[in-house]
Amino acid sequence: MAALERQHPNADTELHFKTPYELLVATILSAQCTDExxxxxxxxxxxxxxxxRALARATTAELEQQIQSTGFFRAKSKSLVGMAQALVQQHGGNIPPTMHALKELPGVGRKTANVVLGHALGVPGLPVDRHVLRVANRIGIAKADDPEIVEQQLCAVLPPAEWTRTSDTLILHGRRICKPRPLCDQCAVRNGCDYYRAQSPKPGGSR
Structure with missing residues (x-):
């Protein structure tokens, strides 16, 4: 990971937020949508x-108009209003600092909870999205198709203080370099990458 962190020294979430509430809302909206x-x-x-509290008073109809451009806006508006109402009713409007409590909120899964824990609440979390899943498996630092299993594998070999930064680094690498059609010539870890070795020409020209 050290080489990737040097390649992406400023890796961080690209969602703009000032409070845990704002990050939670933004992360829910980011499903099947770009951060930009x-x-x-x-x-x-x-x-x-x-x-x-303000969001809990909103109707899904008025919220849909605000978030329509993010896609799946009907489902997202329902999740956002339900999430806000649950926060008010169960947590006094505050964002709970545990995985269990966050996952009980409407529209919040493990990945979203890890994003909020790691970036807004100072609690170690390692979000696994499609980029982390792809990059970790290609490099060979994880071996699974299930995001939760990949999370467990990465967390088992990394100190908790590095979980969130590792996720940010792998996400950025997946967006910029290790795309579905990877730019291996630009990758800082290609010589130790399982995928790159498998794709490299073998002696005699075979692959």
Whole structure:
């Protein structure tokens, strides 16, 4: 991981937020949507709904108009309003700092909970999205198709203080270098990468 961290020294979440509430909302919106598009939607959204109590009073119909460009807006609006209402009713409007409590909120799965824990609450978390899944398996630091198993494998070999940064680094590497069609010539760890070795020409020209 050290070589990848040197290649991506400023790796961090690309979602814009100021509070744990804002990051939770933004992460829910980011499902099947780019961070860039989410960041265009959230300033006006947070101005209108600055906290969980304000969002809990929203109707799904009015929220749909605000978030339509993020895709799957009907499902997301239902999740956001339900999440906010649960926060108010069960946690006094605050974001709970545990995986268990976060996952009980509507629209919040393990990946979203890990994002909020690691980036907004100071609790070690290692979000595994499609980029982490792809890069970790290609490099050979994890071997599984299940995101939760990959999370367990990575957490088992990394100190908790490095979990969130590792996820950020793998995500950025997956977006910029290790794409579905990877740019292996630009990769800092290609010589130790299982995928690269498997694709490299063998002696005599065979593959």
């Amino acid at each position: 598009r989410v960041n265009r939607v959230t300033p006006a959204l947070f101005q209108r709904y600055p906290d969980a």
